[in-house]
Amino acid sequence: MRFTRTRTAQVIGTALIAVPLTLGGPTSLSHAQDASPSPSGTFGPGCSSLSKKTDTAKDKVVEAAAAYPELSQLVAAAVRAKLGSTLDGKRDITVFAPGAQAFKKVAPSQLAALLKNQDQLKKVLTYHVVDQRISPDQLSNGSFTTLEGSKLTTSGSGTDFKVDGKASIVCGNIRAANATLYVIDTVLQPPA
Structure with a gap:
């Protein structure tokens, strides 16, 4: 008799757990199919190849960017332009961060000239x-004022976004303590 009660209680308990999971399952699946990238997670075709040295969520933006070898040229340029403390001192910013591929698209002579001119850099x-x-949900048709003072635009949907119609976001929504980073494949030029 005791074995039957215990066995019955186990079956009822299992059924009570399984029913809500079954009822909630289809709703969650259909929602996941329709969802855009979550603001809490990274997205993009380049995220899997973007290796990092540490978790960057608690680091200020320059240190966070330095954890990604792909962003080493950007970090070096920011240090050369003496922007480290400015960027780290901001509370909530977004950086459209040119990765290594972006810098490879710039002619060596242009890059050298840019690095020599601190004001232009x-x-x-x-x-x-x-x-x-x-x-990510603000990227589909966005227009934002940059620290430089000009407008920058974003467009796209799902996980496919462009910045100024030229640069593709290869890995987006990377968190730092004071910033969100979107790695892009082109160095952007401010309007003349």
């Missing part, structure tokens, strides 16, 4: 920074 780099956190 600062202008170009601050054009990649917006003074607010931008979530």
Whole structure:
């Protein structure tokens, strides 16, 4: 008799757990199929190849970017332009961060000239920074004022987004303590 009660209680308990899971399952699946990228997770075709040294969510933006070898040229340029403390001192920013592939698209002579001209370098780099956190759901048809002072636009849907119609986001929604980073494949130029 005791064995029967215990066995019956186990079967009822299992059924009570399984029913809500079964009822909730189809709703969750259909929602996941329709959903855009979640603001809490990274997305993009380049995320799997974007290796990092540590978790960057608690680091200020320059240190967070330095954890990604793909962003080493950007970090070096920011240090050269003396932007490290400016960027780290901002509370909530978004950086459209040119990765290594972006810098390879710039002619060596142009890159050398840019790196020698601190004012121009600062202008170009601050054009990649917006003074607010931008979530993926704001990228589909966005227009944002950059720290440089000009407007930057974003467009696209799902996980396929462009910045200024030229640069593709290869990995987006990377979190730092004071910033959100979107790695792009082109170095952007501010309007003349």
